[in-house]
Structure formats: C-alpha cells, structure tokens
Amino acid sequence: MKLYLHHCGIVCALGDNHQDILHRLLDKAETGVLPTDAWSNGRTLPLGQVTSALPDISDMPLSMRSRNNQLALAALTQIRPALDAAIARFGADRVAVVIGTSTSGVASTETALRQFNTDASLPAEFHYGQQEMASPADFLARVAGITGPAYVHSSACSSSAKAMASAARLIKMGLCDAVLTGGVDTLCAFTVAGFSALESVSGSLCNPLSANRHGINIGEGAALFLMSAEADGTGSGVTLCGWGESSDGHHMSAPDPAGGGARLAINQALQRAGISAEDIDYINLHGTATPQNDAMESRVIHDLFGDAVPVSSTKPFTGHTLGAAAAVEAALCWLAMQDKDNAQGRLPPHLWDAVADPQLPVLNVVSRGQQLGRPVRYVLSNSFAFGGSNAALILGRA
Numbered sequence: 001m002k003l004y005l006h007h008c009g010i011v012c013a014l015g016d017n018h019q020d021i022l023h024r025l026l027d028k029a030e031t032g033v034l035p036t037d038a039w040s041n042g043r044t045l046p047l048g049q050v051t052s053a054l055p056d057i058s059d060m061p062l063s064m065r066s067r068n069n070q071l072a073l074a075a076l077t078q079i080r081p082a083l084d085a086a087i088a089r090f091g092a093d094r095v096a097v098v099i100g101t102s103t104s105g106v107a108s109t110e111t112a113l114r115q116f117n118t119d120a121s122l123p124a125e126f127h128y129g130q131q132e133m134a135s136p137a138d139f140l141a142r143v144a145g146i147t148g149p150a151y152v153h154s155s156a157c158s159s160s161a162k163a164m165a166s167a168a169r170l171i172k173m174g175l176c177d178a179v180l181t182g183g184v185d186t187l188c189a190f191t192v193a194g195f196s197a198l199e200s201v202s203g204s205l206c207n208p209l210s211a212n213r214h215g216i217n218i219g220e221g222a223a224l225f226l227m228s229a230e231a232d233g234t235g236s237g238v239t240l241c242g243w244g245e246s247s248d249g250h251h252m253s254a255p256d257p258a259g260g261g262a263r264l265a266i267n268q269a270l271q272r273a274g275i276s277a278e279d280i281d282y283i284n285l286h287g288t289a290t291p292q293n294d295a296m297e298s299r300v301i302h303d304l305f306g307d308a309v310p311v312s313s314t315k316p317f318t319g320h321t322l323g324a325a326a327a328v329e330a331a332l333c334w335l336a337m338q339d340k341d342n343a344q345g346r347l348p349p350h351l352w353d354a355v356a357d358p359q360l361p362v363l364n365v366v367s368r369g370q371q372l373g374r375p376v377r378y379v380l381s382n383s384f385a386f387g388g389s390n391a392a393l394i395l396g397r398a
Contacts, residue, residue: 009078012221048219048319063129066105100160102323161326161391219319242394244268287313345372
C-alpha cells in the first residue's frame with residue numbers, strides 16, 4: 001500500500017508559502033535565523049522566528065486560542081481545499097488528525113504568569129487548556145470538521161516524525177482513509193531557557209558538523225500533510241514509503257554515542273521502504289550542531305551510507321523547531337522533490353563555516369547550487385530526540 005503525501009502546508013522562518021521557501025532554501029541559500037532577545041530576557045540569540053501575519057482565531061473557544069494553534073491554522077489554510085475534498089469523499093469520521101508538538105501553548109501560560117507575578121491576577125484571555133499537548137489536534141479537528149481520531153505525539157524532537165508514522169499505521173489498519181498529519185511548535189521562553197541551561201544554545205548561527213560547532217538555534221514552524229492511500233491525480237507524487245522508530249533510553253538528553261537506536265530506526269525505514277542504502281539520493285541530517293549529536297549521527301551515516309550520498313542539515317535555515325522539526329524538514333524535502341519546481345534535483349545546501357571536524361568521518365556535504373541533474377527520487381530525514389527517541393522517515397517518488 002502506497003501512502004501519498006498529496007499536499008503540504010508549511011510556515012517557518014523561511015516564509016509562509018512554497019515559492020518563497022524554495023527560493024530562500026535552494027536559490028539564495030539564505031538563513032531565516034536572526035538575532036532577537038524576545039524570548040531570552042535581554043540576551044540576544046539567533047532564533048528561527050515566523051514573522052508573517054497569522055490567522056485570527058478569536059472566534060474559537062478560549063481554551064484553543066494560542067499562537068501555536070494560529071501557526072497550525074496558517075499551515076492548514078494552504079491545503080484546506082484538498083482536506084475539504086477528502087472529508088467530502090471519505091466522510092468526516094474516516095479522516096484523522098495526528099500532530100507532533102512539544103510546547104503547544106506554553107507561551108500563553110508564560111504571559112499569564114508574568115501578569116500574575118505583577119498583580120496576582122491572570123489575564124481574561126488565558127485558559128489552562130491553551131498549553132495542553134492535545135490542543136493542536138483538537139483545534140485542527142474542530143476547524144476542519146473532522147470527527148475521526150485526533151491526537152498528539154509529544155516526544156521532543158521526534159514528535160512529528162512519530163506522528164506521521166502513526167498516521168500511516170491508521171491508514172494501513174483500515175481505521176482511516178486520510179490523515180491530516182505533521183507538527184507545530186512555537187517559540188517560548190521555556191524552551192530557550194531550558195536549552196540554555198543545558199549549555200546547548202549557540203550565540204551565533206548553528207554550525208553542524210563543524211569543528212567550531214557549539215549548539216543549536218531554536219526555531220518555530222508548522223508543517224502539515226494530507227496523507228492517504230489513494231492517488232488522486234492532483235497531489236505531489238510523493239509518498240511516505242518508509243519509517244523507523246526506536247527508543248534506546250541511553251540518557252535523558254544525550255544520544256547513545258554508538259548510535260544503536262539511530263541505526264535501528266534508519267534500517268527499519270529502509271526495510272519498510274523496500275530499498276537499499278544505495279537508493280537514497282539525499283539525507284536530511286538531524287544535524288543539531290551539538291557536539292554529541294553530530295558525532296553520533298555522522299558515524300552512523302558513514303557506516304550505513306559511506307561518503308557518497310549527499311547530506312545536509314537544514315536547521316541553520318529554520319532553527320531547530322523541536323516537536324515540529326521532523327515535519328518541517330520532511331516538508332522541505334517534499335518541496336525539493338517537486339518536479340515542476342526542481343527538475344534538476346537541486347539539494348538543500350549545508351550552511352556552515354566549512355571547517356570540518358577532523359574527529360568525524362568525512363561525509364558528502366551539500367554545497368550551494370549542488371544538484372543531481374535529475375529529479376530527487378528518495379530522501380531520508382532523521383530525527384533523534386531526548387530520552388533516546390529516534391525516528392527516520394523516507395520519502396519517495398510515487
């Protein structure tokens with residue numbers, strides 16, 4: 001059974017439409033990560049902020065009014081006609097919503113607590129439900145009129161990869177005919193302070209694989225796909241052909257240096273896709289620019305794929321969008337796989353200082369303007385999260 005990713009909505013630091021995002025990613029190789037102190041209490045940090053206007057949701061129940069849900073709606077709006085058509089075709093009860101997030105509406109709670117600390121009152125526009133993890137799925141289901149299963153995965157950086165794998169299982173089990181799936185996460189002081197406390201935040205643009213790397217840039221974004229097993233003739237021609245998941249539980253925040261769980265997830269994805277390592281045209285690295293992640297991931301990739309397959313991390317373009325990262329990065333791969341926009345197979349470049357870490361194996365790092373000379377057929381996208389929650393997605397041409 002093929003699982004088509006018919007349509008994709010994406011909003012991130014690179015923009016809020018396909019054309020602008022592709023132009024900044026492939027043509028200009030221009031980062032969307034810019035310095036701000038909006039979430040770091042006077043400390044300027046480079047963050048991947050969405051700056052475009054977001055939809056008004058003031059007509060929604062108070063418990064659902066969060067910036068996180070506004071961002072989710074912005075992505076949904078891009079694919080709403082296709083989703084409406086799927087609901088009309090299959091029935092609202094045969095369509096599901098499965099979303100990944102890690103912050104949900106925590107930023108709303110931060111705002112409320114700042115006021116509470118000042119005058120011991122909570123804002124009238126605050127509701128505890130705004131920060132509940134289930135909120136994005138409940139919100140999207142309500143907006144779209146979907147009555148099938150609606151739930152959220154929250155496993156840090158692998159959240160939306162696991163959501164997409166879960167969506168695939170719903171269809172394969174016959175519980176749904178179509179699924180709205182992906183991820184959304186928004187910037188908040190909680191995550192910026194948390195990663196700062198771990199000494200994992202970079203004060204400059206993140207620098208994956210470099211000898212000079214020293215941490216992540218946090219970002220925000222949303223990416224949603226309409227997934228079904230039916231080729232409708234109007235979609236992208238891209239499928240989710242493989243996925244793998246593992247949990248090595250090595251450490252609360254550090255990856256297993258041997259990469260056992262990462263290796264298992266990638267091998268599962270290849271096996272499920274029915275392809276070999278040699279078939280992969282491009283690998284979107286988890287590529288956080290933290291010392292331990294890049295060391296682990298580069299060794300696993302070199303062991304499984306050698307030094308021939310092109311690789312890059314797109315996090316210097318968008319920031320690390322945490323629970324939305326896997327979906328946002330899958331969406332960037334999805335865009336690069338569109339024949340009409342990228343017939344020559346231009347690949348997302350690796351933004352870094354080109355000072356390779358001599359302690360890491362040599363990989364085929366994508367340079368600006370690098371292309372395959374043909375459409376992209378198969379891509380692997382990795383997501384490795386806190387607690388050893390590992391996920392790998394393979395997108396392929398239908």
